[in-house]
Every structure is written in C-alpha cells, then in structure tokens.
C-alpha cells in the first residue's frame with residue numbers, strides 16, 4: 311500500500327479519442343504531471359529494462375566509465391557528478407546515470423560500454439517503444455488542444471528517425487541512511503528541457519516530489535500498482551520546458567526533485583528509475599501552435615518570440631542554467 315495519497319490524475323491512453331485527449335490536456339495544463347495507463351509496455355518489458363539497468367550499475371566502475379559523460383550529454387555520469395540544483399546544494403546529486411542518445415538507422419551517435427554493446431538490441435527496442443508512446447501522447451495533446459485539421463501537428467515534428475536531442479536515461483540512487491536535512495535530496499529541484507518526459511519507477515522506491523503549480527507545495531508522487539498482471543504499472547509523464555514555451559504556458563512544466571523519504575532514511579532502500587526525455591527534431595521551428603486554446607494566450611512563449619528551432623531553444627536553456635558557451 312502506498313503511504314502517500316495520489317495527487318496525480320491517471321489517464322488510460324489505450325484508445326485515442328477526444329475524451330482521453332481532453333483528460334490529458336486537463337492534467338498537462340494544471341499539474342503538468344500525469345500517470346499513464348494502457349500503454350503498450352508490459353510488466354515484462356519494464357522488468358527486463360530495470361534488470362538491464364541493475365546489471366550495468368553493479369559493474370566495476372572502470373567498465374561503467376568506458377564512456378564518461380561529456381558536453382554531448384551522452385554516457386556515464388558517476389556519483390555526485392551531476393548537480394541539478396547547484397544554487398541550493400554544494401555537493402552533486404548522490405546518483406549514477408547512463409544517457410543514451412537517439413538511434414538513427416540503427417546507430418547511436420556515441421559509443422557505449424561493452425556491456426551495453428552486448429545488449430544493444432534491447433536498448434534500441436526500449437528506446438523505440440518509449441518514442442512510440444511519446445508520439446501517441448503528442449497526438450492526444452494535439453487533439454486536446456483542438457489543433458485545427460491536424461491533430462498530428464506535434465507528432466509530425468517528432469519523427470523517430472530524424473535527428474533530435476531525445477535521451478533514454480538509466481538512473482541509480484544507491485541506498486543511504488541519512489538524516490541530515492542537507493543530505494536528503496537525491497536529485498535537486500529542476501524542470502526537464504524537452505517536449506515531454508516518461509518516467510518508470512519501482513515499487514517501494516518512491517521519492518519523487520512535484521512542486522505543484524496548483525498548490526505551490528512540494529507534493530510526493532507514490533508508486534501505483536499495475537491494474538492486472540500483464541500491464542506495466544502506470545508510468546509518469548510530465549510536460550517539459552520546450553512544450554510549455556511552445557504552447558505559450560498552457561501546458562505546465564512543473565519543478566520536481568527526488569528525496570530520500572523518511573522511510574528510506576531508515577531502510578537505506580536503493581532507487582532505480584528509467585527516464586525518456588522526448589525532444590522534437592532539432593530543426594523544428596517553434597512557430598505558434600495553431601490551436602485556438604494556445605492562440606488565445608497573447609504575448610507569451612512562442613506566441614511572443616523570434617522563431618527558434620528546437621535545438622536553439624535547448625541550447626539557450628542549457629546556457630541559462632550552466633553558463634556553458636556554445
């Protein structure tokens with residue numbers, strides 16, 4: 311039993327219709343987070359993905375670090391290397407991660423450690439399924455935003471084989487027994503950068519919190535069990551910065567973080583999560599969205615900006631956060 315009430319709407323996307331689309335837009339324009347049921351992911355897919363991730367993080371560090379992360383944002387990020395909230399925290403986040411770029415014609419844009427090379431078909435199948443689900447959600451968002459005559463407007467700008475900054479990320483937060491208030495953050499407060507993010511988490515490994523755009527309070531998100539033995543547990547989807555900008559703020563990109571919840575501070579429970587950051591094709595022009603709901607908002611986001619491409623938007627966003635030079 312989850313020890314937290316669930317503040318996040320659950321939307322079943324097994325059917326693409328207007329009622330589903332409206333429910334999804336309602337969630338995306340209030341909390342910016344939603345639980346998704348009825349995806350094509352099975353329990354087996356998710357178990358196998360977490361198993362792959364666990365076997366990787368158990369390897370000796372030399373094998374994990376065969377491809378260290380660099381400015382390309384691909385590769386292995388060791389404990390305390392990433393700091394998502396440097397203004398509030400001196401030490402980096404107590405987590406390890408591996409970022410995969412997007413496959414194009416069966417090839418990744420970067421090298422991977424031998425372990426992933428030996429399992430590359432599984433990685434590719436997982437990424438492809440994540441992207442297909444993202445496209446399904448983008449179709450529904452297009453319908454829910456009543457984009458005239460073209461509900462595929464967003465989906466057409468996220469073709470799976472075109473170059474994009476989409477990332478599949480395995481995350482591992484080793485269990486630690488900590489009670490110092492300065493030490494309870496596993497991933498610092500941040501928003502995501504792209505279109506939308508899919509997040510798979512595991513039973514009894516909670517810790518995700520949303521700074522609710524509605525109540526302005528930190529709100530824990532529980533793990534929800536699957537509705538039957540075949541389906542995967544509802545996965546979490548959140549709207550990210552680019553889509554919020556593109557829709558002039560109609561869809562909300564909510565701040566979130568990962569904490570060691572009090573129970574975990576006693577048990578020292580590990581957390582594994584798998585995240586898919588979906589981005590548009592790099593050359594996509596962030597022109598105003600042809601939706602009556604979005605165009606009603608004057609002077610904000612893409613309704614009030616020189617035209618940027620998706621890649622330019624990301625580079626600006628990263629430069630604002632990290633002060634990197636491009």
Ligand SMILES: O=C(O)CCC(=O)C(=O)O
Nearest residue numbers: 481497502518568583585
């Ligand atoms: O591990 C998690 O649950 C969240 C990770 C996250 O928010 C991120 O990597 O952007």
Ligand SMILES: [Fe+2]
Nearest residue numbers: 500501502566
């Ligand atoms: Fe995030």
